[in-house]
Amino acid sequence: MYLFVFYHLAERDRYDAIKRMHSRELHVPSQCVLLKSLTDQRTVMSVCHKIALQITCKLGGELWRVKLNVAGTMVVGIDICQNVPKPTQSVAGFCASTNQHCTQYYSTVVFQEANQDKIAAIGTCITAALDRFKQSNGHLPEAVIVYRDGLSDSTANVERDEIHLLYQAFGMVYEPTTTPRLTYITVKKRVHTRIFHTKNSSTSSPSTPSPAYSSPSSLISPLLPSPSSSFPAPSSSSSSPAPSSVSISNPAPGTVVSSHDAPFNFFLVSQSTQQGTIMPGHYLVVHDTSGMSPLHIQQFTYKMCHLYYNWPGTIRVPAPCQYAQKAAFLAGQSIHSQPTHTLADKLYFL
Secondary structure, three states: OOEEEEEOOOOHHHHHHHHHHHHHHHOOOEEEEEHHHHOOOOOHHHHHHHHHHHHHHHOOOOOOOOOOOOOOEEEEEEEEEOOOOOOOEEEEEEEEEOOOOOOOEEEEEEEEEOOOOOOOOHHHHHHHHHHHHHHHHOOOOOEEEEEEOOOOOOOHHHHHHHHHHHHHHHHHHOOHHHOOEEEEEEEEOOOOOOEEEEEEOOOOOOOOEEEOOOOOOEEEEEOOOOHHHOOOOOOOOOOOOOOOOEEEEOOOOOEEEEEOOOOOEEEEEOOOOOOOOOOOEEEEEEEEOOOOOHHHHHHHHHHHOOOOOOOOOOOOOOHHHHHHHHHHHHHHHHHOOOOOHHHOOOOOOO
8 A cells, every 4th residue: 555645835744744644553655745846837747757766666666776796795774863853862774675686675763862873772673684684585694784874973982882783683693603794884974075086188188086185095096987097198208398277177976085094994976066066975994804805895885876766866875874864864853753664674764
């Protein structure tokens, strides 16, 4: 069952009441549509197309896939929403893939104290996700990749405690000799670093992207083949080069600035923009027993930015992180409680 709700005025209280009733009492996904968005003949087809895509997702369909080459892997996204009506409360969103294409997800939310970074119930969440993964695939995942968003600065203790809780949960589900490989990566969206692409107008070949800071250990490389990855050939003339201007632009999506310092971390530009300066995401690999190379981790992270079904392009963070954020925001702003478990395997929060 799926319910449509049409209303005239964009009132937040009415929207919240509808979402609470459908998520806690009727146990069905819902679609709220503002009637005035269907009255403009110039945009009505585009609006209907987007509504149809959301309905497909909320009913468990998949809109597209990306070749990931990580069979037997569960990808987890975690985020925390502090913007809730109760100032003493925050909501943690948890979203985990349940199929090999990372297009089906199990989601849940956890209500906890405000300004609390550590998710004490992360073991319960991962246990339920492992059970859903086994139901869908007939076996437990061989590897688990966690993208942890929503952390503030100086959270080494939080990361260590959550990794410990994850291994505790693994010990309750797996045999001692079959513990899955674990990769725990923190995600930071709000960073001050900017990356630019410079091009000498007097040459036909552009230079490589340039970070907004200097670091001798940085390695700059686009994850997708692009002519912007080539250096201009040095001049063979002994005379001084002619004066030329240098243009600065945003780097192409897929550009990475990584560091060889421990722990391994990198900046990833996953989007494109026509205005302003692109903001990269910063990824810190806190714990990794997967055996994946740094390049493989970077490529996999970039591919996961393509799998958010509420936007036709790439997004700034891996899709499970954005799904977790959406689930936490809906629960904190509208539902104000744990949604029914019957919606846990649907993207009802889109």
